[in-house]
Amino acid sequence: MSQPVSLTAYLTEAAVSHRIDEALVTVVQQIGAACREISGALNHAALAGILGATESANASGETQKKLDLVANDAFIHALGPTGVVAGIASEELDGPYPVPGASGDYLVLLDPLDGSSNIDVNISVGSIFSILRAPRGAAGLSDADFLQAGTAQVCAGFAVYGPATVLVLCFGHGVQGFTMHPISGEFLLTQPDIRIPEHTSEFAINTSNQRWWQPPVQRYIAECVAGKSGPRGRDFNMRWVGSMVADVYRLLTRGGIFMYPRDTKDATKPGKLRLMYEANPIGYVVEQAGGAASTGYGRILELAPEQVHQRVAVIMGSREEVERVASYHAAG
Incomplete structure (x- = not known):
């Protein structure tokens, strides 16, 4: 060996x-x-x-x-x-x-x-x-x-x-x-050469914030929770560690979607995580592993930063799941 x-x-x-x-x-x-x-x-x-x-x-x-x-x-x-x-x-x-x-x-x-x-x-x-x-x-x-x-x-x-x-x-x-x-x-x-699985049945999100989520995120999570009897036709598991690196490392190895979306808990904040030293570097890794990283309305890596400690909404992981959530945002 x-x-x-x-x-x-x-x-x-x-x-x-x-x-x-x-x-x-x-x-x-x-x-x-x-x-x-x-x-x-x-x-x-x-x-x-x-x-x-x-x-x-x-x-x-x-x-x-x-x-x-x-x-x-x-x-x-x-x-x-x-x-x-x-x-x-x-x-x-x-x-x-x-x-x-x-x-x-x-x-x-x-x-x-x-x-x-x-x-x-x-x-x-x-x-x-x-x-x-x-x-x-x-x-x-x-x-x-x-x-x-x-x-x-x-x-x-x-x-x-x-x-x-x-x-x-x-x-x-x-x-x-x-x-x-x-x-x-x-x-x-x-x-070597980590690739995020394209198909997944896991999602990671802090459900204690559910009452403040915007409608596109509410819709996506409701479909996952509905399981086999819902529109997705299969059961999903929820995983939430509470440290971004641990949740993202899991999705790198077995697929999934990680979300810390914008919500109405504090309307003055565009998100919880920081763009420059959390969302950008992790988004860079996720994209290079074949996944996608979005705010729900656009690619994270293309955002023009305004502040070092700027916050941003984060939706990243297996590409088809991220694109589904983005389509729900686009639909309004």
């Missing part, structure tokens, strides 16, 4: 086959190093006394967990010294973080610890990252430098910290899944 390909070996080969420059390889390697550190911190969190919430809030007004800050620091410490990252934007930072003394070619956007409300109950959480090219010739670094459409991403992916730590990686040439060896800490290619 052949040995799995390491992340380092994969990146070396990809640098040639996909013309990925050395600086981008360094960024991804350091993201892997940060994910390794975060995985260890999660494993020892209860013993180290770093579970629970802080007294601070992030830029979106959400109470930060202690491990949110640990994860954020892990990424900054891993990426800062490389010299190839000009700036970092994170869910846990109010604004962009210009890397001191760096004039690198890349910008990194992060959700350092997605699903952190699940930490204290030992449910899978993860990290999400998006890599963009840094504008050249800019004096200083501003929000505007990060406000690039999802189609401009040069790399994106996420890590899942569960029974195993998995790193899902995409350079725009398919999706690869790497599993961290529990002893060496090395990421090994265990899921």
